[in-house]
Amino acid sequence: MTTVRLTCAFEYLRQELNDVVRLFLGDVPISESEGALHITHTHEAAGGVWIERVTDGKSVYARKTPAARGELEEKRAVKRAAKTALFLLMRDRSGINPPWGSLTGIRPTRLMYEAMEAGLSAGEAEARMREEFYVSAEKASLLREIIEMQRGLIDPPENTFDLYIGIPFCVTRCAYCSFSSGEIGNGRLTEPYTDALIREIRGSAEIMREKGLSLRAAYVGGGTPTALSCTQLGRILDAAMECFPNAAEWTVEAGRPDTIDREKLLMLKTRGVGRISVNPQTFSDATLKLIGRAHTSGDTLRAYGLARETGFDHINMDIIAALPGEDMDMFTRTLDRVTELAPESVTVHSLAIKRSSKLHEALTVAGDSHNQADAAYAADMISAARGTLESGGWRPYYLYRQKYMAGNLENVGYAKPGYACLYNIGNMEETACVLAVGAGSISKWLFPREKRIERAANLKNIEEYISRADEMIARKRELILKD
Ligand code: SF4
Structure with missing residues (x-):
C-alpha cells in the first residue's frame, strides 16, 4: 500500500x-x-x-x-x-478521472446553488461544475436534474422545523453498518428507551412552543424503528403527534422486512404515517446472508405486499450498489425487481465501507480494499440504476456523498413526480432546522441572519441516554433558544 x-x-x-x-x-x-x-x-x-x-x-x-x-x-x-x-x-x-472531480464534500448541490445565487442559469452552473471542478458531464447533469426536482420544495415555510426521531435498535447488525445502533438482543432496553424518548419529545415540544415553531416534516429512523414492539412504537408516535400536530409529512423507516407485520402497518396507517421504507438492499439471498441481514428477498416481497394491502401509497425502497460478491447481473436483477414492484421512491446507495463497520475489518484482515477496479464496477452500477429508474419515470431529487464510498460515488434519492420526501431535501440541503430526539441523534439549527448552522448531539450510548434524557432537552434548549 x-x-x-x-x-x-x-x-x-x-x-x-x-x-x-x-x-x-x-x-x-x-x-x-x-x-x-x-x-x-x-x-x-x-x-x-x-x-x-x-x-x-x-x-x-x-x-x-x-x-x-x-x-x-x-x-x-x-x-x-x-x-x-x-x-x-x-x-x-x-x-484516473474521479466522477466528482476535485469535489470532496458531502453536498455537491451546494456549489450549484451558490453559482445560481450569483446569477448563473442552471445550464451555466452545470457548465461551471465541469470546467472549474472537473465534475463529469454525467454527474453535472445529475446535479441539474436534482435542482429542478427541488424547485418549490427546498425552502420550508417560515416558522417551521423538521423532526427526526431516532430508534437505535436493529434485529441483527449489517456488516457494512457504521451507525451507533445496537442489536435489540432480549429487548430489555426498549421499554426504558421508549419512556426516555417520550420524555425528550415532550420536553422538546415545550421549546418549540416557546419559540412559536410548528412541525413541517417528521422522519422516524434508526436503526430500525419497527424493531420495537407495536405498542412501543405506537406510544412514541402518539406522543410525537400530540406534541407536534398537523405535519405535512410523516416517514417511518420499516427498513428490515423481517420486522414488519400487519399489526404494525395498521398501527402506522391509522396514525397517519404516509411514507414508509421497506428496504431490500439486494434481491440476492446469498448476498443478504453475507452482509448479515437476517431476512430473505421473499420477506421483502411479503412485507411490500402487506404494506400495499394496508393502503400505503408511498413506499420507498433502498438498494445498494457494489455489495461484496455482486456483479452487474445481480445488481440488474435487483433493479428489475424494484422497478416491477414500482415503489413511489427508490434510494440508490453506493456501498460505503466505514472504519467502524464489520466489513471494513473483514476486508482489512483479508488484505482487500475497494480498489479502482471495484470503483469502475460501482460507477457502472450507479449509472445503470440512473438509466433504469429515469426511464421508468423516477427522477433524482436529493444526493449526498460519504467518505469511503465505493468509487467516490454518491447516494441518490429518486422519486416519482409528487413523491419527493420533504425531510430528505431539507436535511440534505441544510435548508430546514432539524429537531432530533433519541440516542445518537443530532439536532441542526439554522441561524440565517448569521449564515450559521449549529448542532447539538445527543449521547450515543443507549443506557446513558436513558438515564440522561433531561440533559438532552437542556442541550436543545441552549441551542435553539440562544438567539
Ligand atoms: S438496518 Fe441500518 S442501522 Fe440497522 S444494522 Fe443495518 S445498516 Fe445498521
Whole structure:
C-alpha cells in the first residue's frame, strides 16, 4: 500500500488535501513526517495574486487566485486553488478521472446553488461544475436534474422545523453498518428507551412552543424503528403527534422486512404515517446472508405486499450498489425487481465501507480494499440504476456523498413526480432546522441572519441516554433558544 507524506503551508488545509489524495489512492496512511510519496504544497503572494503550488518532486502544478478579503473568503479561495492544483497533479499521475472531480464534500448541490445565487442559469452552473471542478458531464447533469426536482420544495415555510426521531435498535447488525445502533438482543432496553424518548419529545415540544415553531416534516429512523414492539412504537408516535400536530409529512423507516407485520402497518396507517421504507438492499439471498441481514428477498416481497394491502401509497425502497460478491447481473436483477414492484421512491446507495463497520475489518484482515477496479464496477452500477429508474419515470431529487464510498460515488434519492420526501431535501440541503430526539441523534439549527448552522448531539450510548434524557432537552434548549 502506498504511504503518503503531505507537507502543506496551512494547517487548516491538511484534511482537505488528504481527502483529495484519497480520491485517487483510497484510504491510505497519510502523515506529515513520512511516506513513500512526498507531496508538498506552498503558498506565495505576488502582486495581488496568490499562487498555490503542489509538487510530488517530479511535476509542479500551480493555481492562481486573486487575493481575497476577509478571513473566511481568504481561506476559501486558498482551499479551492490548492485542492485543484493537487487534484490535477494526482489525476495526471494516476490517469484516473474521479466522477466528482476535485469535489470532496458531502453536498455537491451546494456549489450549484451558490453559482445560481450569483446569477448563473442552471445550464451555466452545470457548465461551471465541469470546467472549474472537473465534475463529469454525467454527474453535472445529475446535479441539474436534482435542482429542478427541488424547485418549490427546498425552502420550508417560515416558522417551521423538521423532526427526526431516532430508534437505535436493529434485529441483527449489517456488516457494512457504521451507525451507533445496537442489536435489540432480549429487548430489555426498549421499554426504558421508549419512556426516555417520550420524555425528550415532550420536553422538546415545550421549546418549540416557546419559540412559536410548528412541525413541517417528521422522519422516524434508526436503526430500525419497527424493531420495537407495536405498542412501543405506537406510544412514541402518539406522543410525537400530540406534541407536534398537523405535519405535512410523516416517514417511518420499516427498513428490515423481517420486522414488519400487519399489526404494525395498521398501527402506522391509522396514525397517519404516509411514507414508509421497506428496504431490500439486494434481491440476492446469498448476498443478504453475507452482509448479515437476517431476512430473505421473499420477506421483502411479503412485507411490500402487506404494506400495499394496508393502503400505503408511498413506499420507498433502498438498494445498494457494489455489495461484496455482486456483479452487474445481480445488481440488474435487483433493479428489475424494484422497478416491477414500482415503489413511489427508490434510494440508490453506493456501498460505503466505514472504519467502524464489520466489513471494513473483514476486508482489512483479508488484505482487500475497494480498489479502482471495484470503483469502475460501482460507477457502472450507479449509472445503470440512473438509466433504469429515469426511464421508468423516477427522477433524482436529493444526493449526498460519504467518505469511503465505493468509487467516490454518491447516494441518490429518486422519486416519482409528487413523491419527493420533504425531510430528505431539507436535511440534505441544510435548508430546514432539524429537531432530533433519541440516542445518537443530532439536532441542526439554522441561524440565517448569521449564515450559521449549529448542532447539538445527543449521547450515543443507549443506557446513558436513558438515564440522561433531561440533559438532552437542556442541550436543545441552549441551542435553539440562544438567539
Ligand atoms: S438496518 Fe441500518 S442501522 Fe440497522 S444494522 Fe443495518 S445498516 Fe445498521
